[in-house]
Amino acid sequence: ENPVAKISKPRAARSRERFLSDQERDRLLSACKASRSQFLYTVVVLAISTGMRRGEIMGLRWKNVDLANSCLRLTETKNDTSRSIPLAGLALTLMTQLSKVRRIDSDLVFYGRDKAQPIDLKKPWETALRKAGINDFRFHDLRHTAASYLAMNRATTVEIAAVLGHKTL
Secondary structure, three states: OOOOOOOOOOOOOOOOOOOHHHHHHHHHHEEEEOOOOHHHHHHHHHHHHOOOOHHHHHHOOHHEEEHOOEEEOOOOOOOOEHHHHHHEEHHHHHHHHHOEEEEEEOOOOOOOOOOOOOOOOOOHHHHHHHHHHHOOOOOOOOHHHHHHHHHHHHOOOOHHHHHHHHOOO
């Protein structure tokens, strides 16, 4: 008799497939732009445009920003592999504008009160979601939004995986 025959397999976790509709995106970006937080709008545009993780965005340093080649170079990622993230359109424009007024006492792009620490955008993010009338949405869902937009624009699975930094398909 097989001793493990009576043991059932754990159920796979239900994955979230939440992403922003065009109307939700417009409302969210308007709310972020109106926020008192100086960085919220740029952070959200970067997340939607690049599919970067919150930690990757918040830990971004100016030495990793290459505006001459329109890209960000990530050296510390969740899966321990470096990658380049292309910047285009509004994300490139916002990063270029931010570079013109950057602080010289902090290498962090999105610094907090303590210039050595990234800004905490939890409250401004939650306020923007509430003002935009968006429910059941997390910051990580912006990665899903980026991937969905790429898929809708006929990017291949390989291209989407490369942009998001996935090791496997």
